[in-house]
Amino acid sequence: MSLPFLPGNSFKDPTRTKYHVSQSLGFKNGYALASRPLRAVGGDPLLVNQLTDDALDELANTQPTLTYGNSTKPAPVEFVPAHVAFDKKVLRFDAYFKQTVHESPNEHYRLRDVRVFYYLEDDSISVVEPMVENSGIPQGKLIKRQRIPCDELGRLWHWKDLNLGIDVTFYGKDFMESEGIELSAAEAMPTDPYTQTRHLPTYSYTTPSTYDKLKQFIEMDRHVLHFFCVWDDRDSMFGEMKPYILHYYLVDDTVEIREIHEPNDGRDPYPVLLCRQRLPKDRSCLPANFPAGVMEVSENEVKEWLSPIDLGIGKTINIMGRRFLLYDCDGFTKEFYRVNFNVTNFTPIQVQQLPPQAVEQPLPPYNGFGSLEDSKQSCLSLIPQPPKKDFIKMLENDGKVLRFAAVMDSPRAEDEHRKFIISYYLSDDTMAIFEPPQRNAGILGGKFLERMRVLKHRFTLTDADEYVLKYMEAHADQFPTATIQSLQKKHGKLPPSN
Known part of the structure; x- marks a missing residue:
């Protein structure tokens, strides 16, 4: 038996921890459904809700509740929240x-x-x-x-x-x-x-132009007139004649001028002198009241634009104050003018300048210091460099020596009977002179001149060996014909005359 619910007889149940109200809504397959709570506050079971909905409906329809017979009650309506x-x-x-x-x-x-x-x-x-x-x-x-x-x-x-x-x-x-x-x-x-x-129609009375931009775009797209021109600026100080290329785009009547650069021309590598734009034929033809000092020339002030009829070989056009002479064009441009303007003369104008004549700079006389090559190198640059050797010539002519017999061209009588052998080395153009010893000559023979590059000695060549004759015949374009024939006659190999 439980105690009566009086002051002093009630106490807190330590095992009870849940005091929330049971949920009356549930979700099944993503849909919100109403459900009857099965637990009261604190988790106590609700005995009144133990029966199913069908059992409650059956009891409501069969149990008599009134004095005068059974009464039929409708099924309870399920509670659905507004949200x-x-x-x-x-x-x-x-x-x-x-x-x-x-x-x-x-x-x-x-x-x-x-x-x-x-x-x-x-x-x-x-x-x-x-x-x-x-x-x-x-x-x-x-x-x-x-x-x-x-x-x-x-x-x-x-x-x-x-x-x-x-x-x-x-x-x-x-x-x-x-x-x-x-x-x-x-x-x-x-x-x-x-x-x-704001939605009222606006009436325009502008007469439509016969010029069709769409037709020009379809027919003239990627069609460009190509002219070669020069800017003659020689009238100004340090001016010169500079070559350029003028492109005229037929699709929108714009003009572009591109620079032509050459190696070591001394100019900055800018590809375009004038970017693609429409050019007026005369920029100075402006109204008297136009404020040219503070405003740029626009399309409203220009009366006439540059067109293909204004271009052609031999014509001079003024672009931004510069005079350009058109001296030649490409094949497409010639065909365009031949078909549209009945032009047949496309002779180019000669504008190439002759290169200036080189000023002859003679070498100063030999000063006696070092060799001739050293003296020449000191005249070619501020910082003298050692003379360069021709290694190809040295490899091709290595071991090739031309030997000649000679006598000294001297006014003294004791030198009249002296004989010499001159050896010329083709690899480095050096010479060596040897004097064979002679009995009772009174002069010691032997090496007369060490192998070196010499200027000129007064010797008279009297004979040469057979190798010299073969070398001259192999290089006949480098020696006079009389010299070769004299050696052939000396060696008895002169070809018979016709």
């Missing part, structure tokens, strides 16, 4: 409001179209204005989603208070008719007078 029954159900109304305009003399008021959304889930309302291009006013969400008061007493707007023709235009009629509310007839939105003036 479940009306989830994602929104009433949409089309509405407008009139806004007074004080800043513009062209309009007095403006009608603004809005959308009113009524959310049945929590009776909240939001107002959104559709975006209109170039309207000049902020648009979008005018009133965020909230419950809006209806009057000063604090009553909130309800879906039962809405209807067509009062404050908003309502298109969703299904829900209202299901609740027994008859909607009034729909009303058309009035026309905004200022917006209507």
Whole structure:
């Protein structure tokens, strides 16, 4: 037996830890379903809910509850919360409001179209204005989603208070008719007078031009006139004649001038002198009141533009104050002028300048210091370099020596009978002189001159060996014909005369 519920007889159960209310909603396969709680506060089982719904319906229909017989009770209606029954159900109304305009003399008021959304889930309302291009006013969400008061007493707007023709235009009629509310007839939105003036058609009386840009683009795309030209600037100080290439684009009548660079020309490597643009024929032909000091020349001031008829071989055009002479063109340009302008003479103009004559710079006389090659190298550069040897000549002529018999050309009588052998080394153009010893000559023979490069000695050549004759015959273009014939006669190998 339990104790009576009196002061002093009640105590706290230490084993009870749950005091929350059981859930009356559940989810199955992603759908919200109502469920009866099975536990009370604290987790105690509810005995009244142990029976199933079918058993409760059967008891309600069979057990008599009245004195005068059995009474039939309907099945209990399941409880469904509003946020479940009306989830994602929104009433949409089309509405407008009139806004007074004080800043513009062209309009007095403006009608603004809005959308009113009524959310049945929590009776909240939001107002959104559709975006209109170039309207000049902020648009979008005018009133965020909230419950809006209806009057000063604090009553909130309800879906039962809405209807067509009062404050908003309502298109969703299904829900209202299901609740027994008859909607009034729909009303058309009035026309905004200022917006209507913006949509009035504009009439243009400009006479259409016969010039067709689309036809020019289709027919002349990638067709370029190619001219070779020069800029003659020799009249100015340090001026020169510079070559350029002029491109005329037929697709849009623009002109481009490109530079021609040569190795070591001393100019900056800029590829374009004039970027692609339309060129006026005369930039100085401007109205008298045009402020040329502060404004650039635009298309409104130019009366005539440069065209293909103004170009041609031999013509001089003025571009940005520079005179360009057109002296030649390519094959496509010649065919274009032949077909369209009946031009047949395409003789190029000779504009190439003759190279300046080289100034002869004679070497100063030998000063006696070092060899001749050393003295020459000191004249070729500020910092003298050692003379370079011809290694190819040394390899090809290695071991090749030309030997000659000679006598000394001397006025003294004792040198008349002296004989010498001169050896000429082809590898480095050096010479060595040897004097054979003679009996009772009174002069010691032997090496007369060490192998070296010499200037000139007065010797008379009297004979040569057979190798010299073969070498001269093999290189007949380097020796006089009389010299070769004299050696052939000396050795008895002169060919018979015809």
